[in-house]
Amino acid sequence: GNEPGQPFSLGCVRKAAVGNGATITKMVQYEKERVMTWEYHSQDEVSLMIHGTDSQRPRTSTLLADHHTGTTVTLVYDFKRMTAAGESLDDPDNSIALSGNLQSNLYTLDSMWTSEMIKRGYASLTSVKFWLPFERMAVYAEVANPLNPLGADAAEGVAYSIEGMHPTPEDESNLAVGLRRRAVFFFTDGSQGSIVSQVTELEEGKLIKWRQLHGSEHLTFQGEGPDRPEMTIYLEDNPHLGGTDVRQIYYYSGLKLHGATPQVASETSSAKGKLLESLRASSA
Structure with a gap:
């Protein structure tokens, strides 16, 4: 990234192992302790893929804001279509169904992230x-x-x-x-x-x-x-x-x-x- 030695900085590239596959993303927006936006550059052998448009790759953003009971976390997924492994982009109904499944899975993130923060030593x-x-x-x-x-x-x-x-x-x-x-x-x-x-x-x-x-x-x-x-x-x-x-x-x-x-x-x-x-x- 633009700031060597920092855990995150604009332009840094991250590889995430997902099952037997991997994704490579690049940070395209970064505000310290507030905003992190990652742009997908490759998705190899992953079970679920998100697709952008001809002019923009798919992106995911994490937005953080102070709240009097802790922190408000907003996750934004910016993509046009979603497909399972091996499926065609030409089935819009299937893309809608997969997107709905993704949203349903996100509802449990609050308890999952809370447990992980505690395991990592945070109050x-x-x-x-x-x-x-x-x-x-x-x-x-x-x-x-x-x-x-x-x-x-x-x-x-x-x-x-x-x-x-x-x-x-x-x-x-x-x-x-x-x-x-x-x-x-x-x-x-x-x-x-x-x-x-x-x-x-x-x-x-x-x-x-x-x-x-x-x-x-x-x-x-x-x-x-x-x-x-x-x-x-x-x-x-x-x-x-x-x-x-x-x-x-x-x-x-x-x-x-x-x-x-x-x-x-x-x-x-x-x-x-x-x-x-x-x-x-x-x-x-």
Whole structure:
């Protein structure tokens, strides 16, 4: 490509082994972390071939965009016809059928790519979304309660306290950016675990973001590399039902719970499940 030493750059050529065959593509459009477009130059002994026009080879594009729950991925296939191995280009109905099959197969890519990202060591977002039949500002007032946040009644054995000075001493009953809070969890065997988090982002009525500063021997979330674990709460008006849509998002790569060794995100489904159950209980 045009930038030797980089994993991708405009003009680079890539060979992909597909079963017993291979494809060779060239990058014709590239915006770092945003857009990658590959143009097909050869497709040898592959089970499924895409064909362009006389003036343009077939292309595939991957478009990436930030999303508040992760990343939006858009895949674009730009071609005129599709054929199976050995089939003629003269059967448009078969091309339509094959294109439909391709689109159906793409519907499972989100779970496949998520699993692969976790296997490659990346932290995932665990989120839960539910609806509450109350006005958004009323829900926010309870979620933003520093010592008795919404859901605390359902989470038995948890106590909250403020760490250090409140950033706005004149208004200690409300959250503020920079506020640090300790949550102490009491386990059934008499031991305790605690997490200290800090408010890093706040938008009244809409958003609260907490970042874990440190955990304890018996309870701590693991971040991704230097990134600390985070929990974000989003509130939105529901245009159809009224009330409020609540989304809680956890960003972490692993969890150490009650003396257990740290585990990668894909292996903590049980702990995640219990966490989500407690979150859903707050909407019951």
